Amino acid sequence: MTTLTKTERGTVSVRNLSKSFQLNGERLDVLKKLNITLEGGKVLAIVGPSGCGKTTLLRVLAGLENPDSGDVTIDSKEVQGLSRERAVIFQEPRLLPWLSVLDNVSFGLEVQGTPKETARASAKKMLKLVRLSQFEQAWPKQLSGGMAQRVGIARALAVQPEILLLDEPLGALDAMSKISMQEELTRIWQEQNVTMILVTHDLEEAIYLADQVLVMSKLNGTSPRLLDIDLPRPRDRSHQDFVAIRQKLMTEFGLH
Template identity: 65%
Template sequence: MSTITDTRGQVALRHLSKSYNLNGQTLPVLRSLSLDIRPNEALAIVGPSGCGKTTLLRLLAGLEKADSGQILIDGIPVTGVGTERAVIYQEPRLLPWLTVLQNVAFGLELRGLSRAQAQERAGRYIRLVGLEDFRNAWPRQLSGGMAQRVGIARALTVQPEILLLDEPFGALDAMTKLSMQEELARIWGEEAVTMVLVTHDLEEAILLADRVLVLTNDGTPPSLVTVDLPRPRDRNSADFVAMRRMLMGKFGLH
């Protein structure tokens, strides 16, 4: 867990249920899920397609409403989107007519900061993600990994309590993905932020998370796995490999 302590960013899920209507039939994806996410914790959510991973993230973001149950952040019920949460998607969705610096500062200007104030704070987070030399570059001049770094900087610059990530590296090539996972681990370690990460990649979950929430689509109750490994984590260590094997076993994989 991050060494920075903060009491903000505590999330409580209470008997959360969500279903969809598919061709006249009710398809439940979350069934009375209760969970406490600690301040500054990194939680990964894994499971097969259709198990409710992204649905849960959207509920946390306030982009969808649950059928029943409640989400509380710092004890306050979630009723929609909020400034204490920021979302990072698989595609960074940068504005092509703005430079890196302008993209990162954009949200701050919308919140009322002066351009000078916004760009000063944006510059800090551009340095944090290692893009100081590209602050004046256009999105079209960036690689996929660099563009995603801009997306991370843009999310962090509004200083959220909770960072929600939906398969943030799913569109990257294998080598860039490995590098970005290491970068995200470093960045989270430096920031006082609660992180909830949706991923299909079990290794990514073990590398980044304090705990892993395992969802299924066969009605089996969700389970929580504590990742009790020292940081920074070694993908090749015996304990890491054993943890990966254990998670694979939960999905019938060997």
């Protein structure tokens, strides 16, 4: 076995992944023989209308739900259930209200058995990364939505995952915080060199952040397609190439 270099770490491949649910006695094929390959250190955005199965896909990738068939491999290792190389960021920050910001960030490391002092030292570094060092001793409820989400991101990064799974992480933020958080996410991603898979319903967000966009359509519609975004970073939302891609995606969803 060769050791993987940093950029090769976190390569995700999804093969023939299927998942269905029973709803009122009817079978709903949410994911049907899905295939994706994502290079390590890249960003994949999953977009699509509500109920198209994008969150289900992310939960399967996270190991929170099991697929009916097919498999997910990370760095050529098949993954089943939850594991440490993947960290999940949800739409809500899901901070523990009884822990200080610092203790929240070290929580993931501590439950994984890192000694408290070491965990705290790493947590401090991560809080610095998300620019919240001066809030170490604050309670979660004293933070704004965007700050709380940054604490959640710091907690996820503290465990040094190979893959960061984000389920509409900026969905609950106002338009202004959203844009600044998209810039933050890009910066953090560049500094951490981590593979990111992100579910979003915001096309602009997908184009701004991702190297590849997985376009999912309504259930039982056409099969998902992968779209490459080859724009240099930092991306300019008003650049003609950016606008052209957005236009193309909007047309795919019938939004002219």
